Amino acid sequence: MKVAYWPGCVSRGFAPELHGAMARVAPLFDIELVELDRAACCGAGVIAEHNQELADTLNARTFALAQQEIAKGADLMMNICSTCQGAQSECQERLDANTPYRDHVNETLSAEGLTYEKGITNKHFLWLLVEEIGLDEVRRRVKRPLKDLRVGPFYGCYIVRPTDRLGIDRSHPRDTYLHQLIDALGGTVVDYAGQYKCCGFPIITMNKEASLKQAGRHVGDAIDAEADCLVTPCPLCHLNLDLQQPAAAAAVGRPLNMPVLHLPQLLGLAMGLEPKELGMNKHVVKPSSVIDWSTSVVAGAPA
Amino acid sequence: MPEYTLRIRRYSPESGEAAHWDDFEIDLDGHRSVLDGILQAKDRQDGSIGIRCSCRAAICGSCGVRINGKPNLACHMHLDKACEDAPDGVIVVEPMGNMPVLKDLIVDMDAVHWKKMRRVTPWLLPDGDPPEREYIVAPESMIDITQTMACIQCGACVSDCLSMEVDPLFIGPAALAKAYRFVGDPRDGQHEERLRDLAEDPHGIYDCTHCFNCIEACPKGVAPMSQIMRLRRIASADHGIEDRNNGYRHEHAFVKNIEKNGLLHEADLLPDSYGGKFHPRAVPELVTSLPVILRALQRGKVTPAGALLHKHKASKEVKRIFRDVHDREERYELNLYVVGEEEDDNPPSMHADAAGSQLPAERSPNQ
Numbered sequence: 001m002k003v004a005y006w007p008g009c010v011s012r013g014f015a016p017e018l019h020g021a022m023a024r025v026a027p028l029f030d031i032e033l034v035e036l037d038r039a040a041c042c043g044a045g046v047i048a049e050h051n052q053e054l055a056d057t058l059n060a061r062t063f064a065l066a067q068q069e070i071a072k073g074a075d076l077m078m079n080i081c082s083t084c085q086g087a088q089s090e091c092q093e094r095l096d097a098n099t100p101y102r103d104h105v106n107e108t109l110s111a112e113g114l115t116y117e118k119g120i121t122n123k124h125f126l127w128l129l130v131e132e133i134g135l136d137e138v139r140r141r142v143k144r145p146l147k148d149l150r151v152g153p154f155y156g157c158y159i160v161r162p163t164d165r166l167g168i169d170r171s172h173p174r175d176t177y178l179h180q181l182i183d184a185l186g187g188t189v190v191d192y193a194g195q196y197k198c199c200g201f202p203i204i205t206m207n208k209e210a211s212l213k214q215a216g217r218h219v220g221d222a223i224d225a226e227a228d229c230l231v232t233p234c235p236l237c238h239l240n241l242d243l244q245q246p247a248a249a250a251a252v253g254r255p256l257n258m259p260v261l262h263l264p265q266l267l268g269l270a271m272g273l274e275p276k277e278l279g280m281n282k283h284v285v286k287p288s289s290v291i292d293w294s295t296s297v298v299a300g301a302p303a
Numbered sequence: 304m305p306e307y308t309l310r311i312r313r314y315s316p317e318s319g320e321a322a323h324w325d326d327f328e329i330d331l332d333g334h335r336s337v338l339d340g341i342l343q344a345k346d347r348q349d350g351s352i353g354i355r356c357s358c359r360a361a362i363c364g365s366c367g368v369r370i371n372g373k374p375n376l377a378c379h380m381h382l383d384k385a386c387e388d389a390p391d392g393v394i395v396v397e398p399m400g401n402m403p404v405l406k407d408l409i410v411d412m413d414a415v416h417w418k419k420m421r422r423v424t425p426w427l428l429p430d431g432d433p434p435e436r437e438y439i440v441a442p443e444s445m446i447d448i449t450q451t452m453a454c455i456q457c458g459a460c461v462s463d464c465l466s467m468e469v470d471p472l473f474i475g476p477a478a479l480a481k482a483y484r485f486v487g488d489p490r491d492g493q494h495e496e497r498l499r500d501l502a503e504d505p506h507g508i509y510d511c512t513h514c515f516n517c518i519e520a521c522p523k524g525v526a527p528m529s530q531i532m533r534l535r536r537i538a539s540a541d542h543g544i545e546d547r548n549n550g551y552r553h554e555h556a557f558v559k560n561i562e563k564n565g566l567l568h569e570a571d572l573l574p575d576s577y578g579g580k581f582h583p584r585a586v587p588e589l590v591t592s593l594p595v596i597l598r599a600l601q602r603g604k605v606t607p608a609g610a611l612l613h614k615h616k617a618s619k620e621v622k623r624i625f626r627d628v629h630d631r632e633e634r635y636e637l638n639l640y641v642v643g644e645e646e647d648d649n650p651p652s653m654h655a656d657a658a659g660s661q662l663p664a665e666r667s668p669n670q
């Protein structure tokens with residue numbers, strides 16, 4: 001399968017291990033990544049907050065660039081960031097719902113010879129795994145089942161709300177895909193209070209205390225539920241849950257020491273890749289509960 | 304008659320007993336509401352069940368509860384739908400969150416919801432003397448606030464607001480949506496004062512964590528979060544309000560950052576969000592964020608060069624889009640609540656269903 005690939009900014013900035021892990025994992029599933037390297041940031045909701053039309057135009061441009069790749073044989077557009085998915089779906093909802101508006105936005109794009117045609121398919125890697133590749137196929141390719149590993153799914157906000165915009169319904173229970181994936185990889189799903197809550201990242205510069213309290217509380221809940229690690233589909237969640245975890249621990253007044261994995265990292269481990277090539281050494285909280293570093297074997301699983 | 308099981312959370316603070324769950328079997332048609340079920344249980348089995356309700360038609364906003372963990376109006380959710388959503392077929396009904404429980408399913412709306420509502424001065428403050436007769440406004444100038452006017456004060460959004468969960472002082476979704484109802488009203492004369500007040504309050508518009516829970520919760524399509532984003536947009540773009548919570552600076556730093564780099568350059572965003580590396584306010588903030596950046600460097604997440612130098616530059620096409628859109632005389636803001644979704648032959652899909660909902664069909668909880 002060939003995808004027009006939008007890695008987002010954070011996966012190339014403060015969370016480069018995500019982009020790296022994705023590049024390692026893709027060939028194992030015969031996914032060819034055609035990077036949309038001319039596209040701009042999706043705006044993460046902040047550009048839309050500033051000026052809706054600006055966010056819609058920037059994302060229409062990204063979609064138009066992806067559609068050029070699709071015309072050349074890519075199957076669909078794929079991203080690896082919940083925030084990209086949510087922010088882009090929001091813009092797409094407006095662009096697709098109203099022809100005069102779409103024409104107006106396309107008018108701005110026309111100077112560059114680009115046009116967005118209504119109805120692009122843009123899926124987060126998580127959705128692509130479940131809906132395009134299929135969990136049976138994933139299961140078949142597991143080399144090192146995550147046996148005895150207790151994984152807490154952290155969905156966050158942008159990839160699960162609002163449900164209608166994100167196409168979540170009975171036939172597409174996208175709000176359970178992390179659960180299903182952890183299970184397919186042989187791990188144990190740990191449910192905990194904060195799994196669908198906000199990591200607090202959007203207000204880290206505006207109300208640091210409230211922001212860190214959110215991150216700290218969810219990580220604490222996962223500890224209480226006896227998770228070994230968390231997995232998240234969003235690099236921004238990762239920033240608050242991992243990079244900020246020492247500060248979050250201070251904000252909630254309890255020690256936290258919870259490794260947080262990016263989705264392709266968890267997948268890569270089960271596919272037999274080495275923790276180091278998945279960039280897991282780049283995390284602030286060392287994933288030592290997940291990995292036995294001396295043998296690079298998933299905890300608990302026989303070698 | 305089909306049978307359903309309701310599992311209701313029971314709690315009376317004055318009894319001194321811990322909260323517990325009671326199961327009730329009810330027999331009603333699947334298209335009857337969860338509220339009908341609760342009332343049947345109350346009528347036939349236990350008259351002491353506490354529930355507040357009045358209109359039974361999704362209009363009065365008194366019957367807000369959590370059904371299977373999600374906030375909704377009890378009268379607006381069909382039993383068959385609730386049963387399908389219930390993990391093991393038992394419909395779980397509990398009181399709303401973020402507000403103290405008075406008894407069973409009744410929460411103290413005064414202590415939280417109405418108090419916050421009063422906080423935003425929810426009445427018109429016109430300039431000058433009132434006109435001799437009524438105010439005359441152009442209909443188009445009011446359309447945009449019809450969305451916030453649809454609010455029935457049920458508190459469902461407040462129940463699940465994630466910022467309020469960690470910061471009980473946060474003004475919250477319902478009250479801020481109400482604030483927009485006046486900031487967007489051409490008759491009101493205090494737009495700037497209202498906005499300044501809400502921007503400067505550390506628990507105001509910049510305390511919303513953009514989690515979409517209120518949009519998901521609202522049975523009337525008010526989308527409180529979208530109204531909060533409008534308040535921010537108007538505060539910052541139209542009134543240039545530079546608040547002490549860094550909301551204005553964060554927004555401007557982010558937008559400039561993308562305009563310049565095309566992709567987000569986080570190492571610059573942090574200081575710029577506090578007013579730039581040399582802004583007096585930035586210094587203490589940067590000192591506290593230093594450990595974060597150092598941790599990132601130490602773990603090899605970023606290289607010193609990556610953190611300090613610009614790897615990317617926005618293409619001239621991206622810069623042009625910023626320029627073109629910023630140069631418009633007016634912001635073009637499409638509101639799908641107002642214009643509706645295009646359907647192939649049908650008019651916009653806004654309609655009122657049997658329960659009085661004004662949601663588009665696809666958002667109705669009963670579809």
Ligand code: SF4
Nearest residue numbers: 008009010042083084
């Ligand atoms: S959501 Fe994040 S990673 Fe995705 S494009 Fe936007 S800023 Fe970049």
Ligand code: SF4
Nearest residue numbers: 425426427452484488
């Ligand atoms: S319609 Fe609304 S604004 Fe007008 S008088 Fe009634 S409550 Fe007040």
Ligand code: SF4
Nearest residue numbers: 464466511512514517
């Ligand atoms: S989006 Fe903002 S107001 Fe709405 S529930 Fe989340 S934090 Fe609260």
Ligand code: SF4
Nearest residue numbers: 454455457458460521
């Ligand atoms: S905004 Fe919606 S959920 Fe919130 S109080 Fe009003 S009607 Fe209820």
Ligand code: FES
Nearest residue numbers: 359363364366378
């Ligand atoms: S009883 Fe009036 S809204 Fe439910």
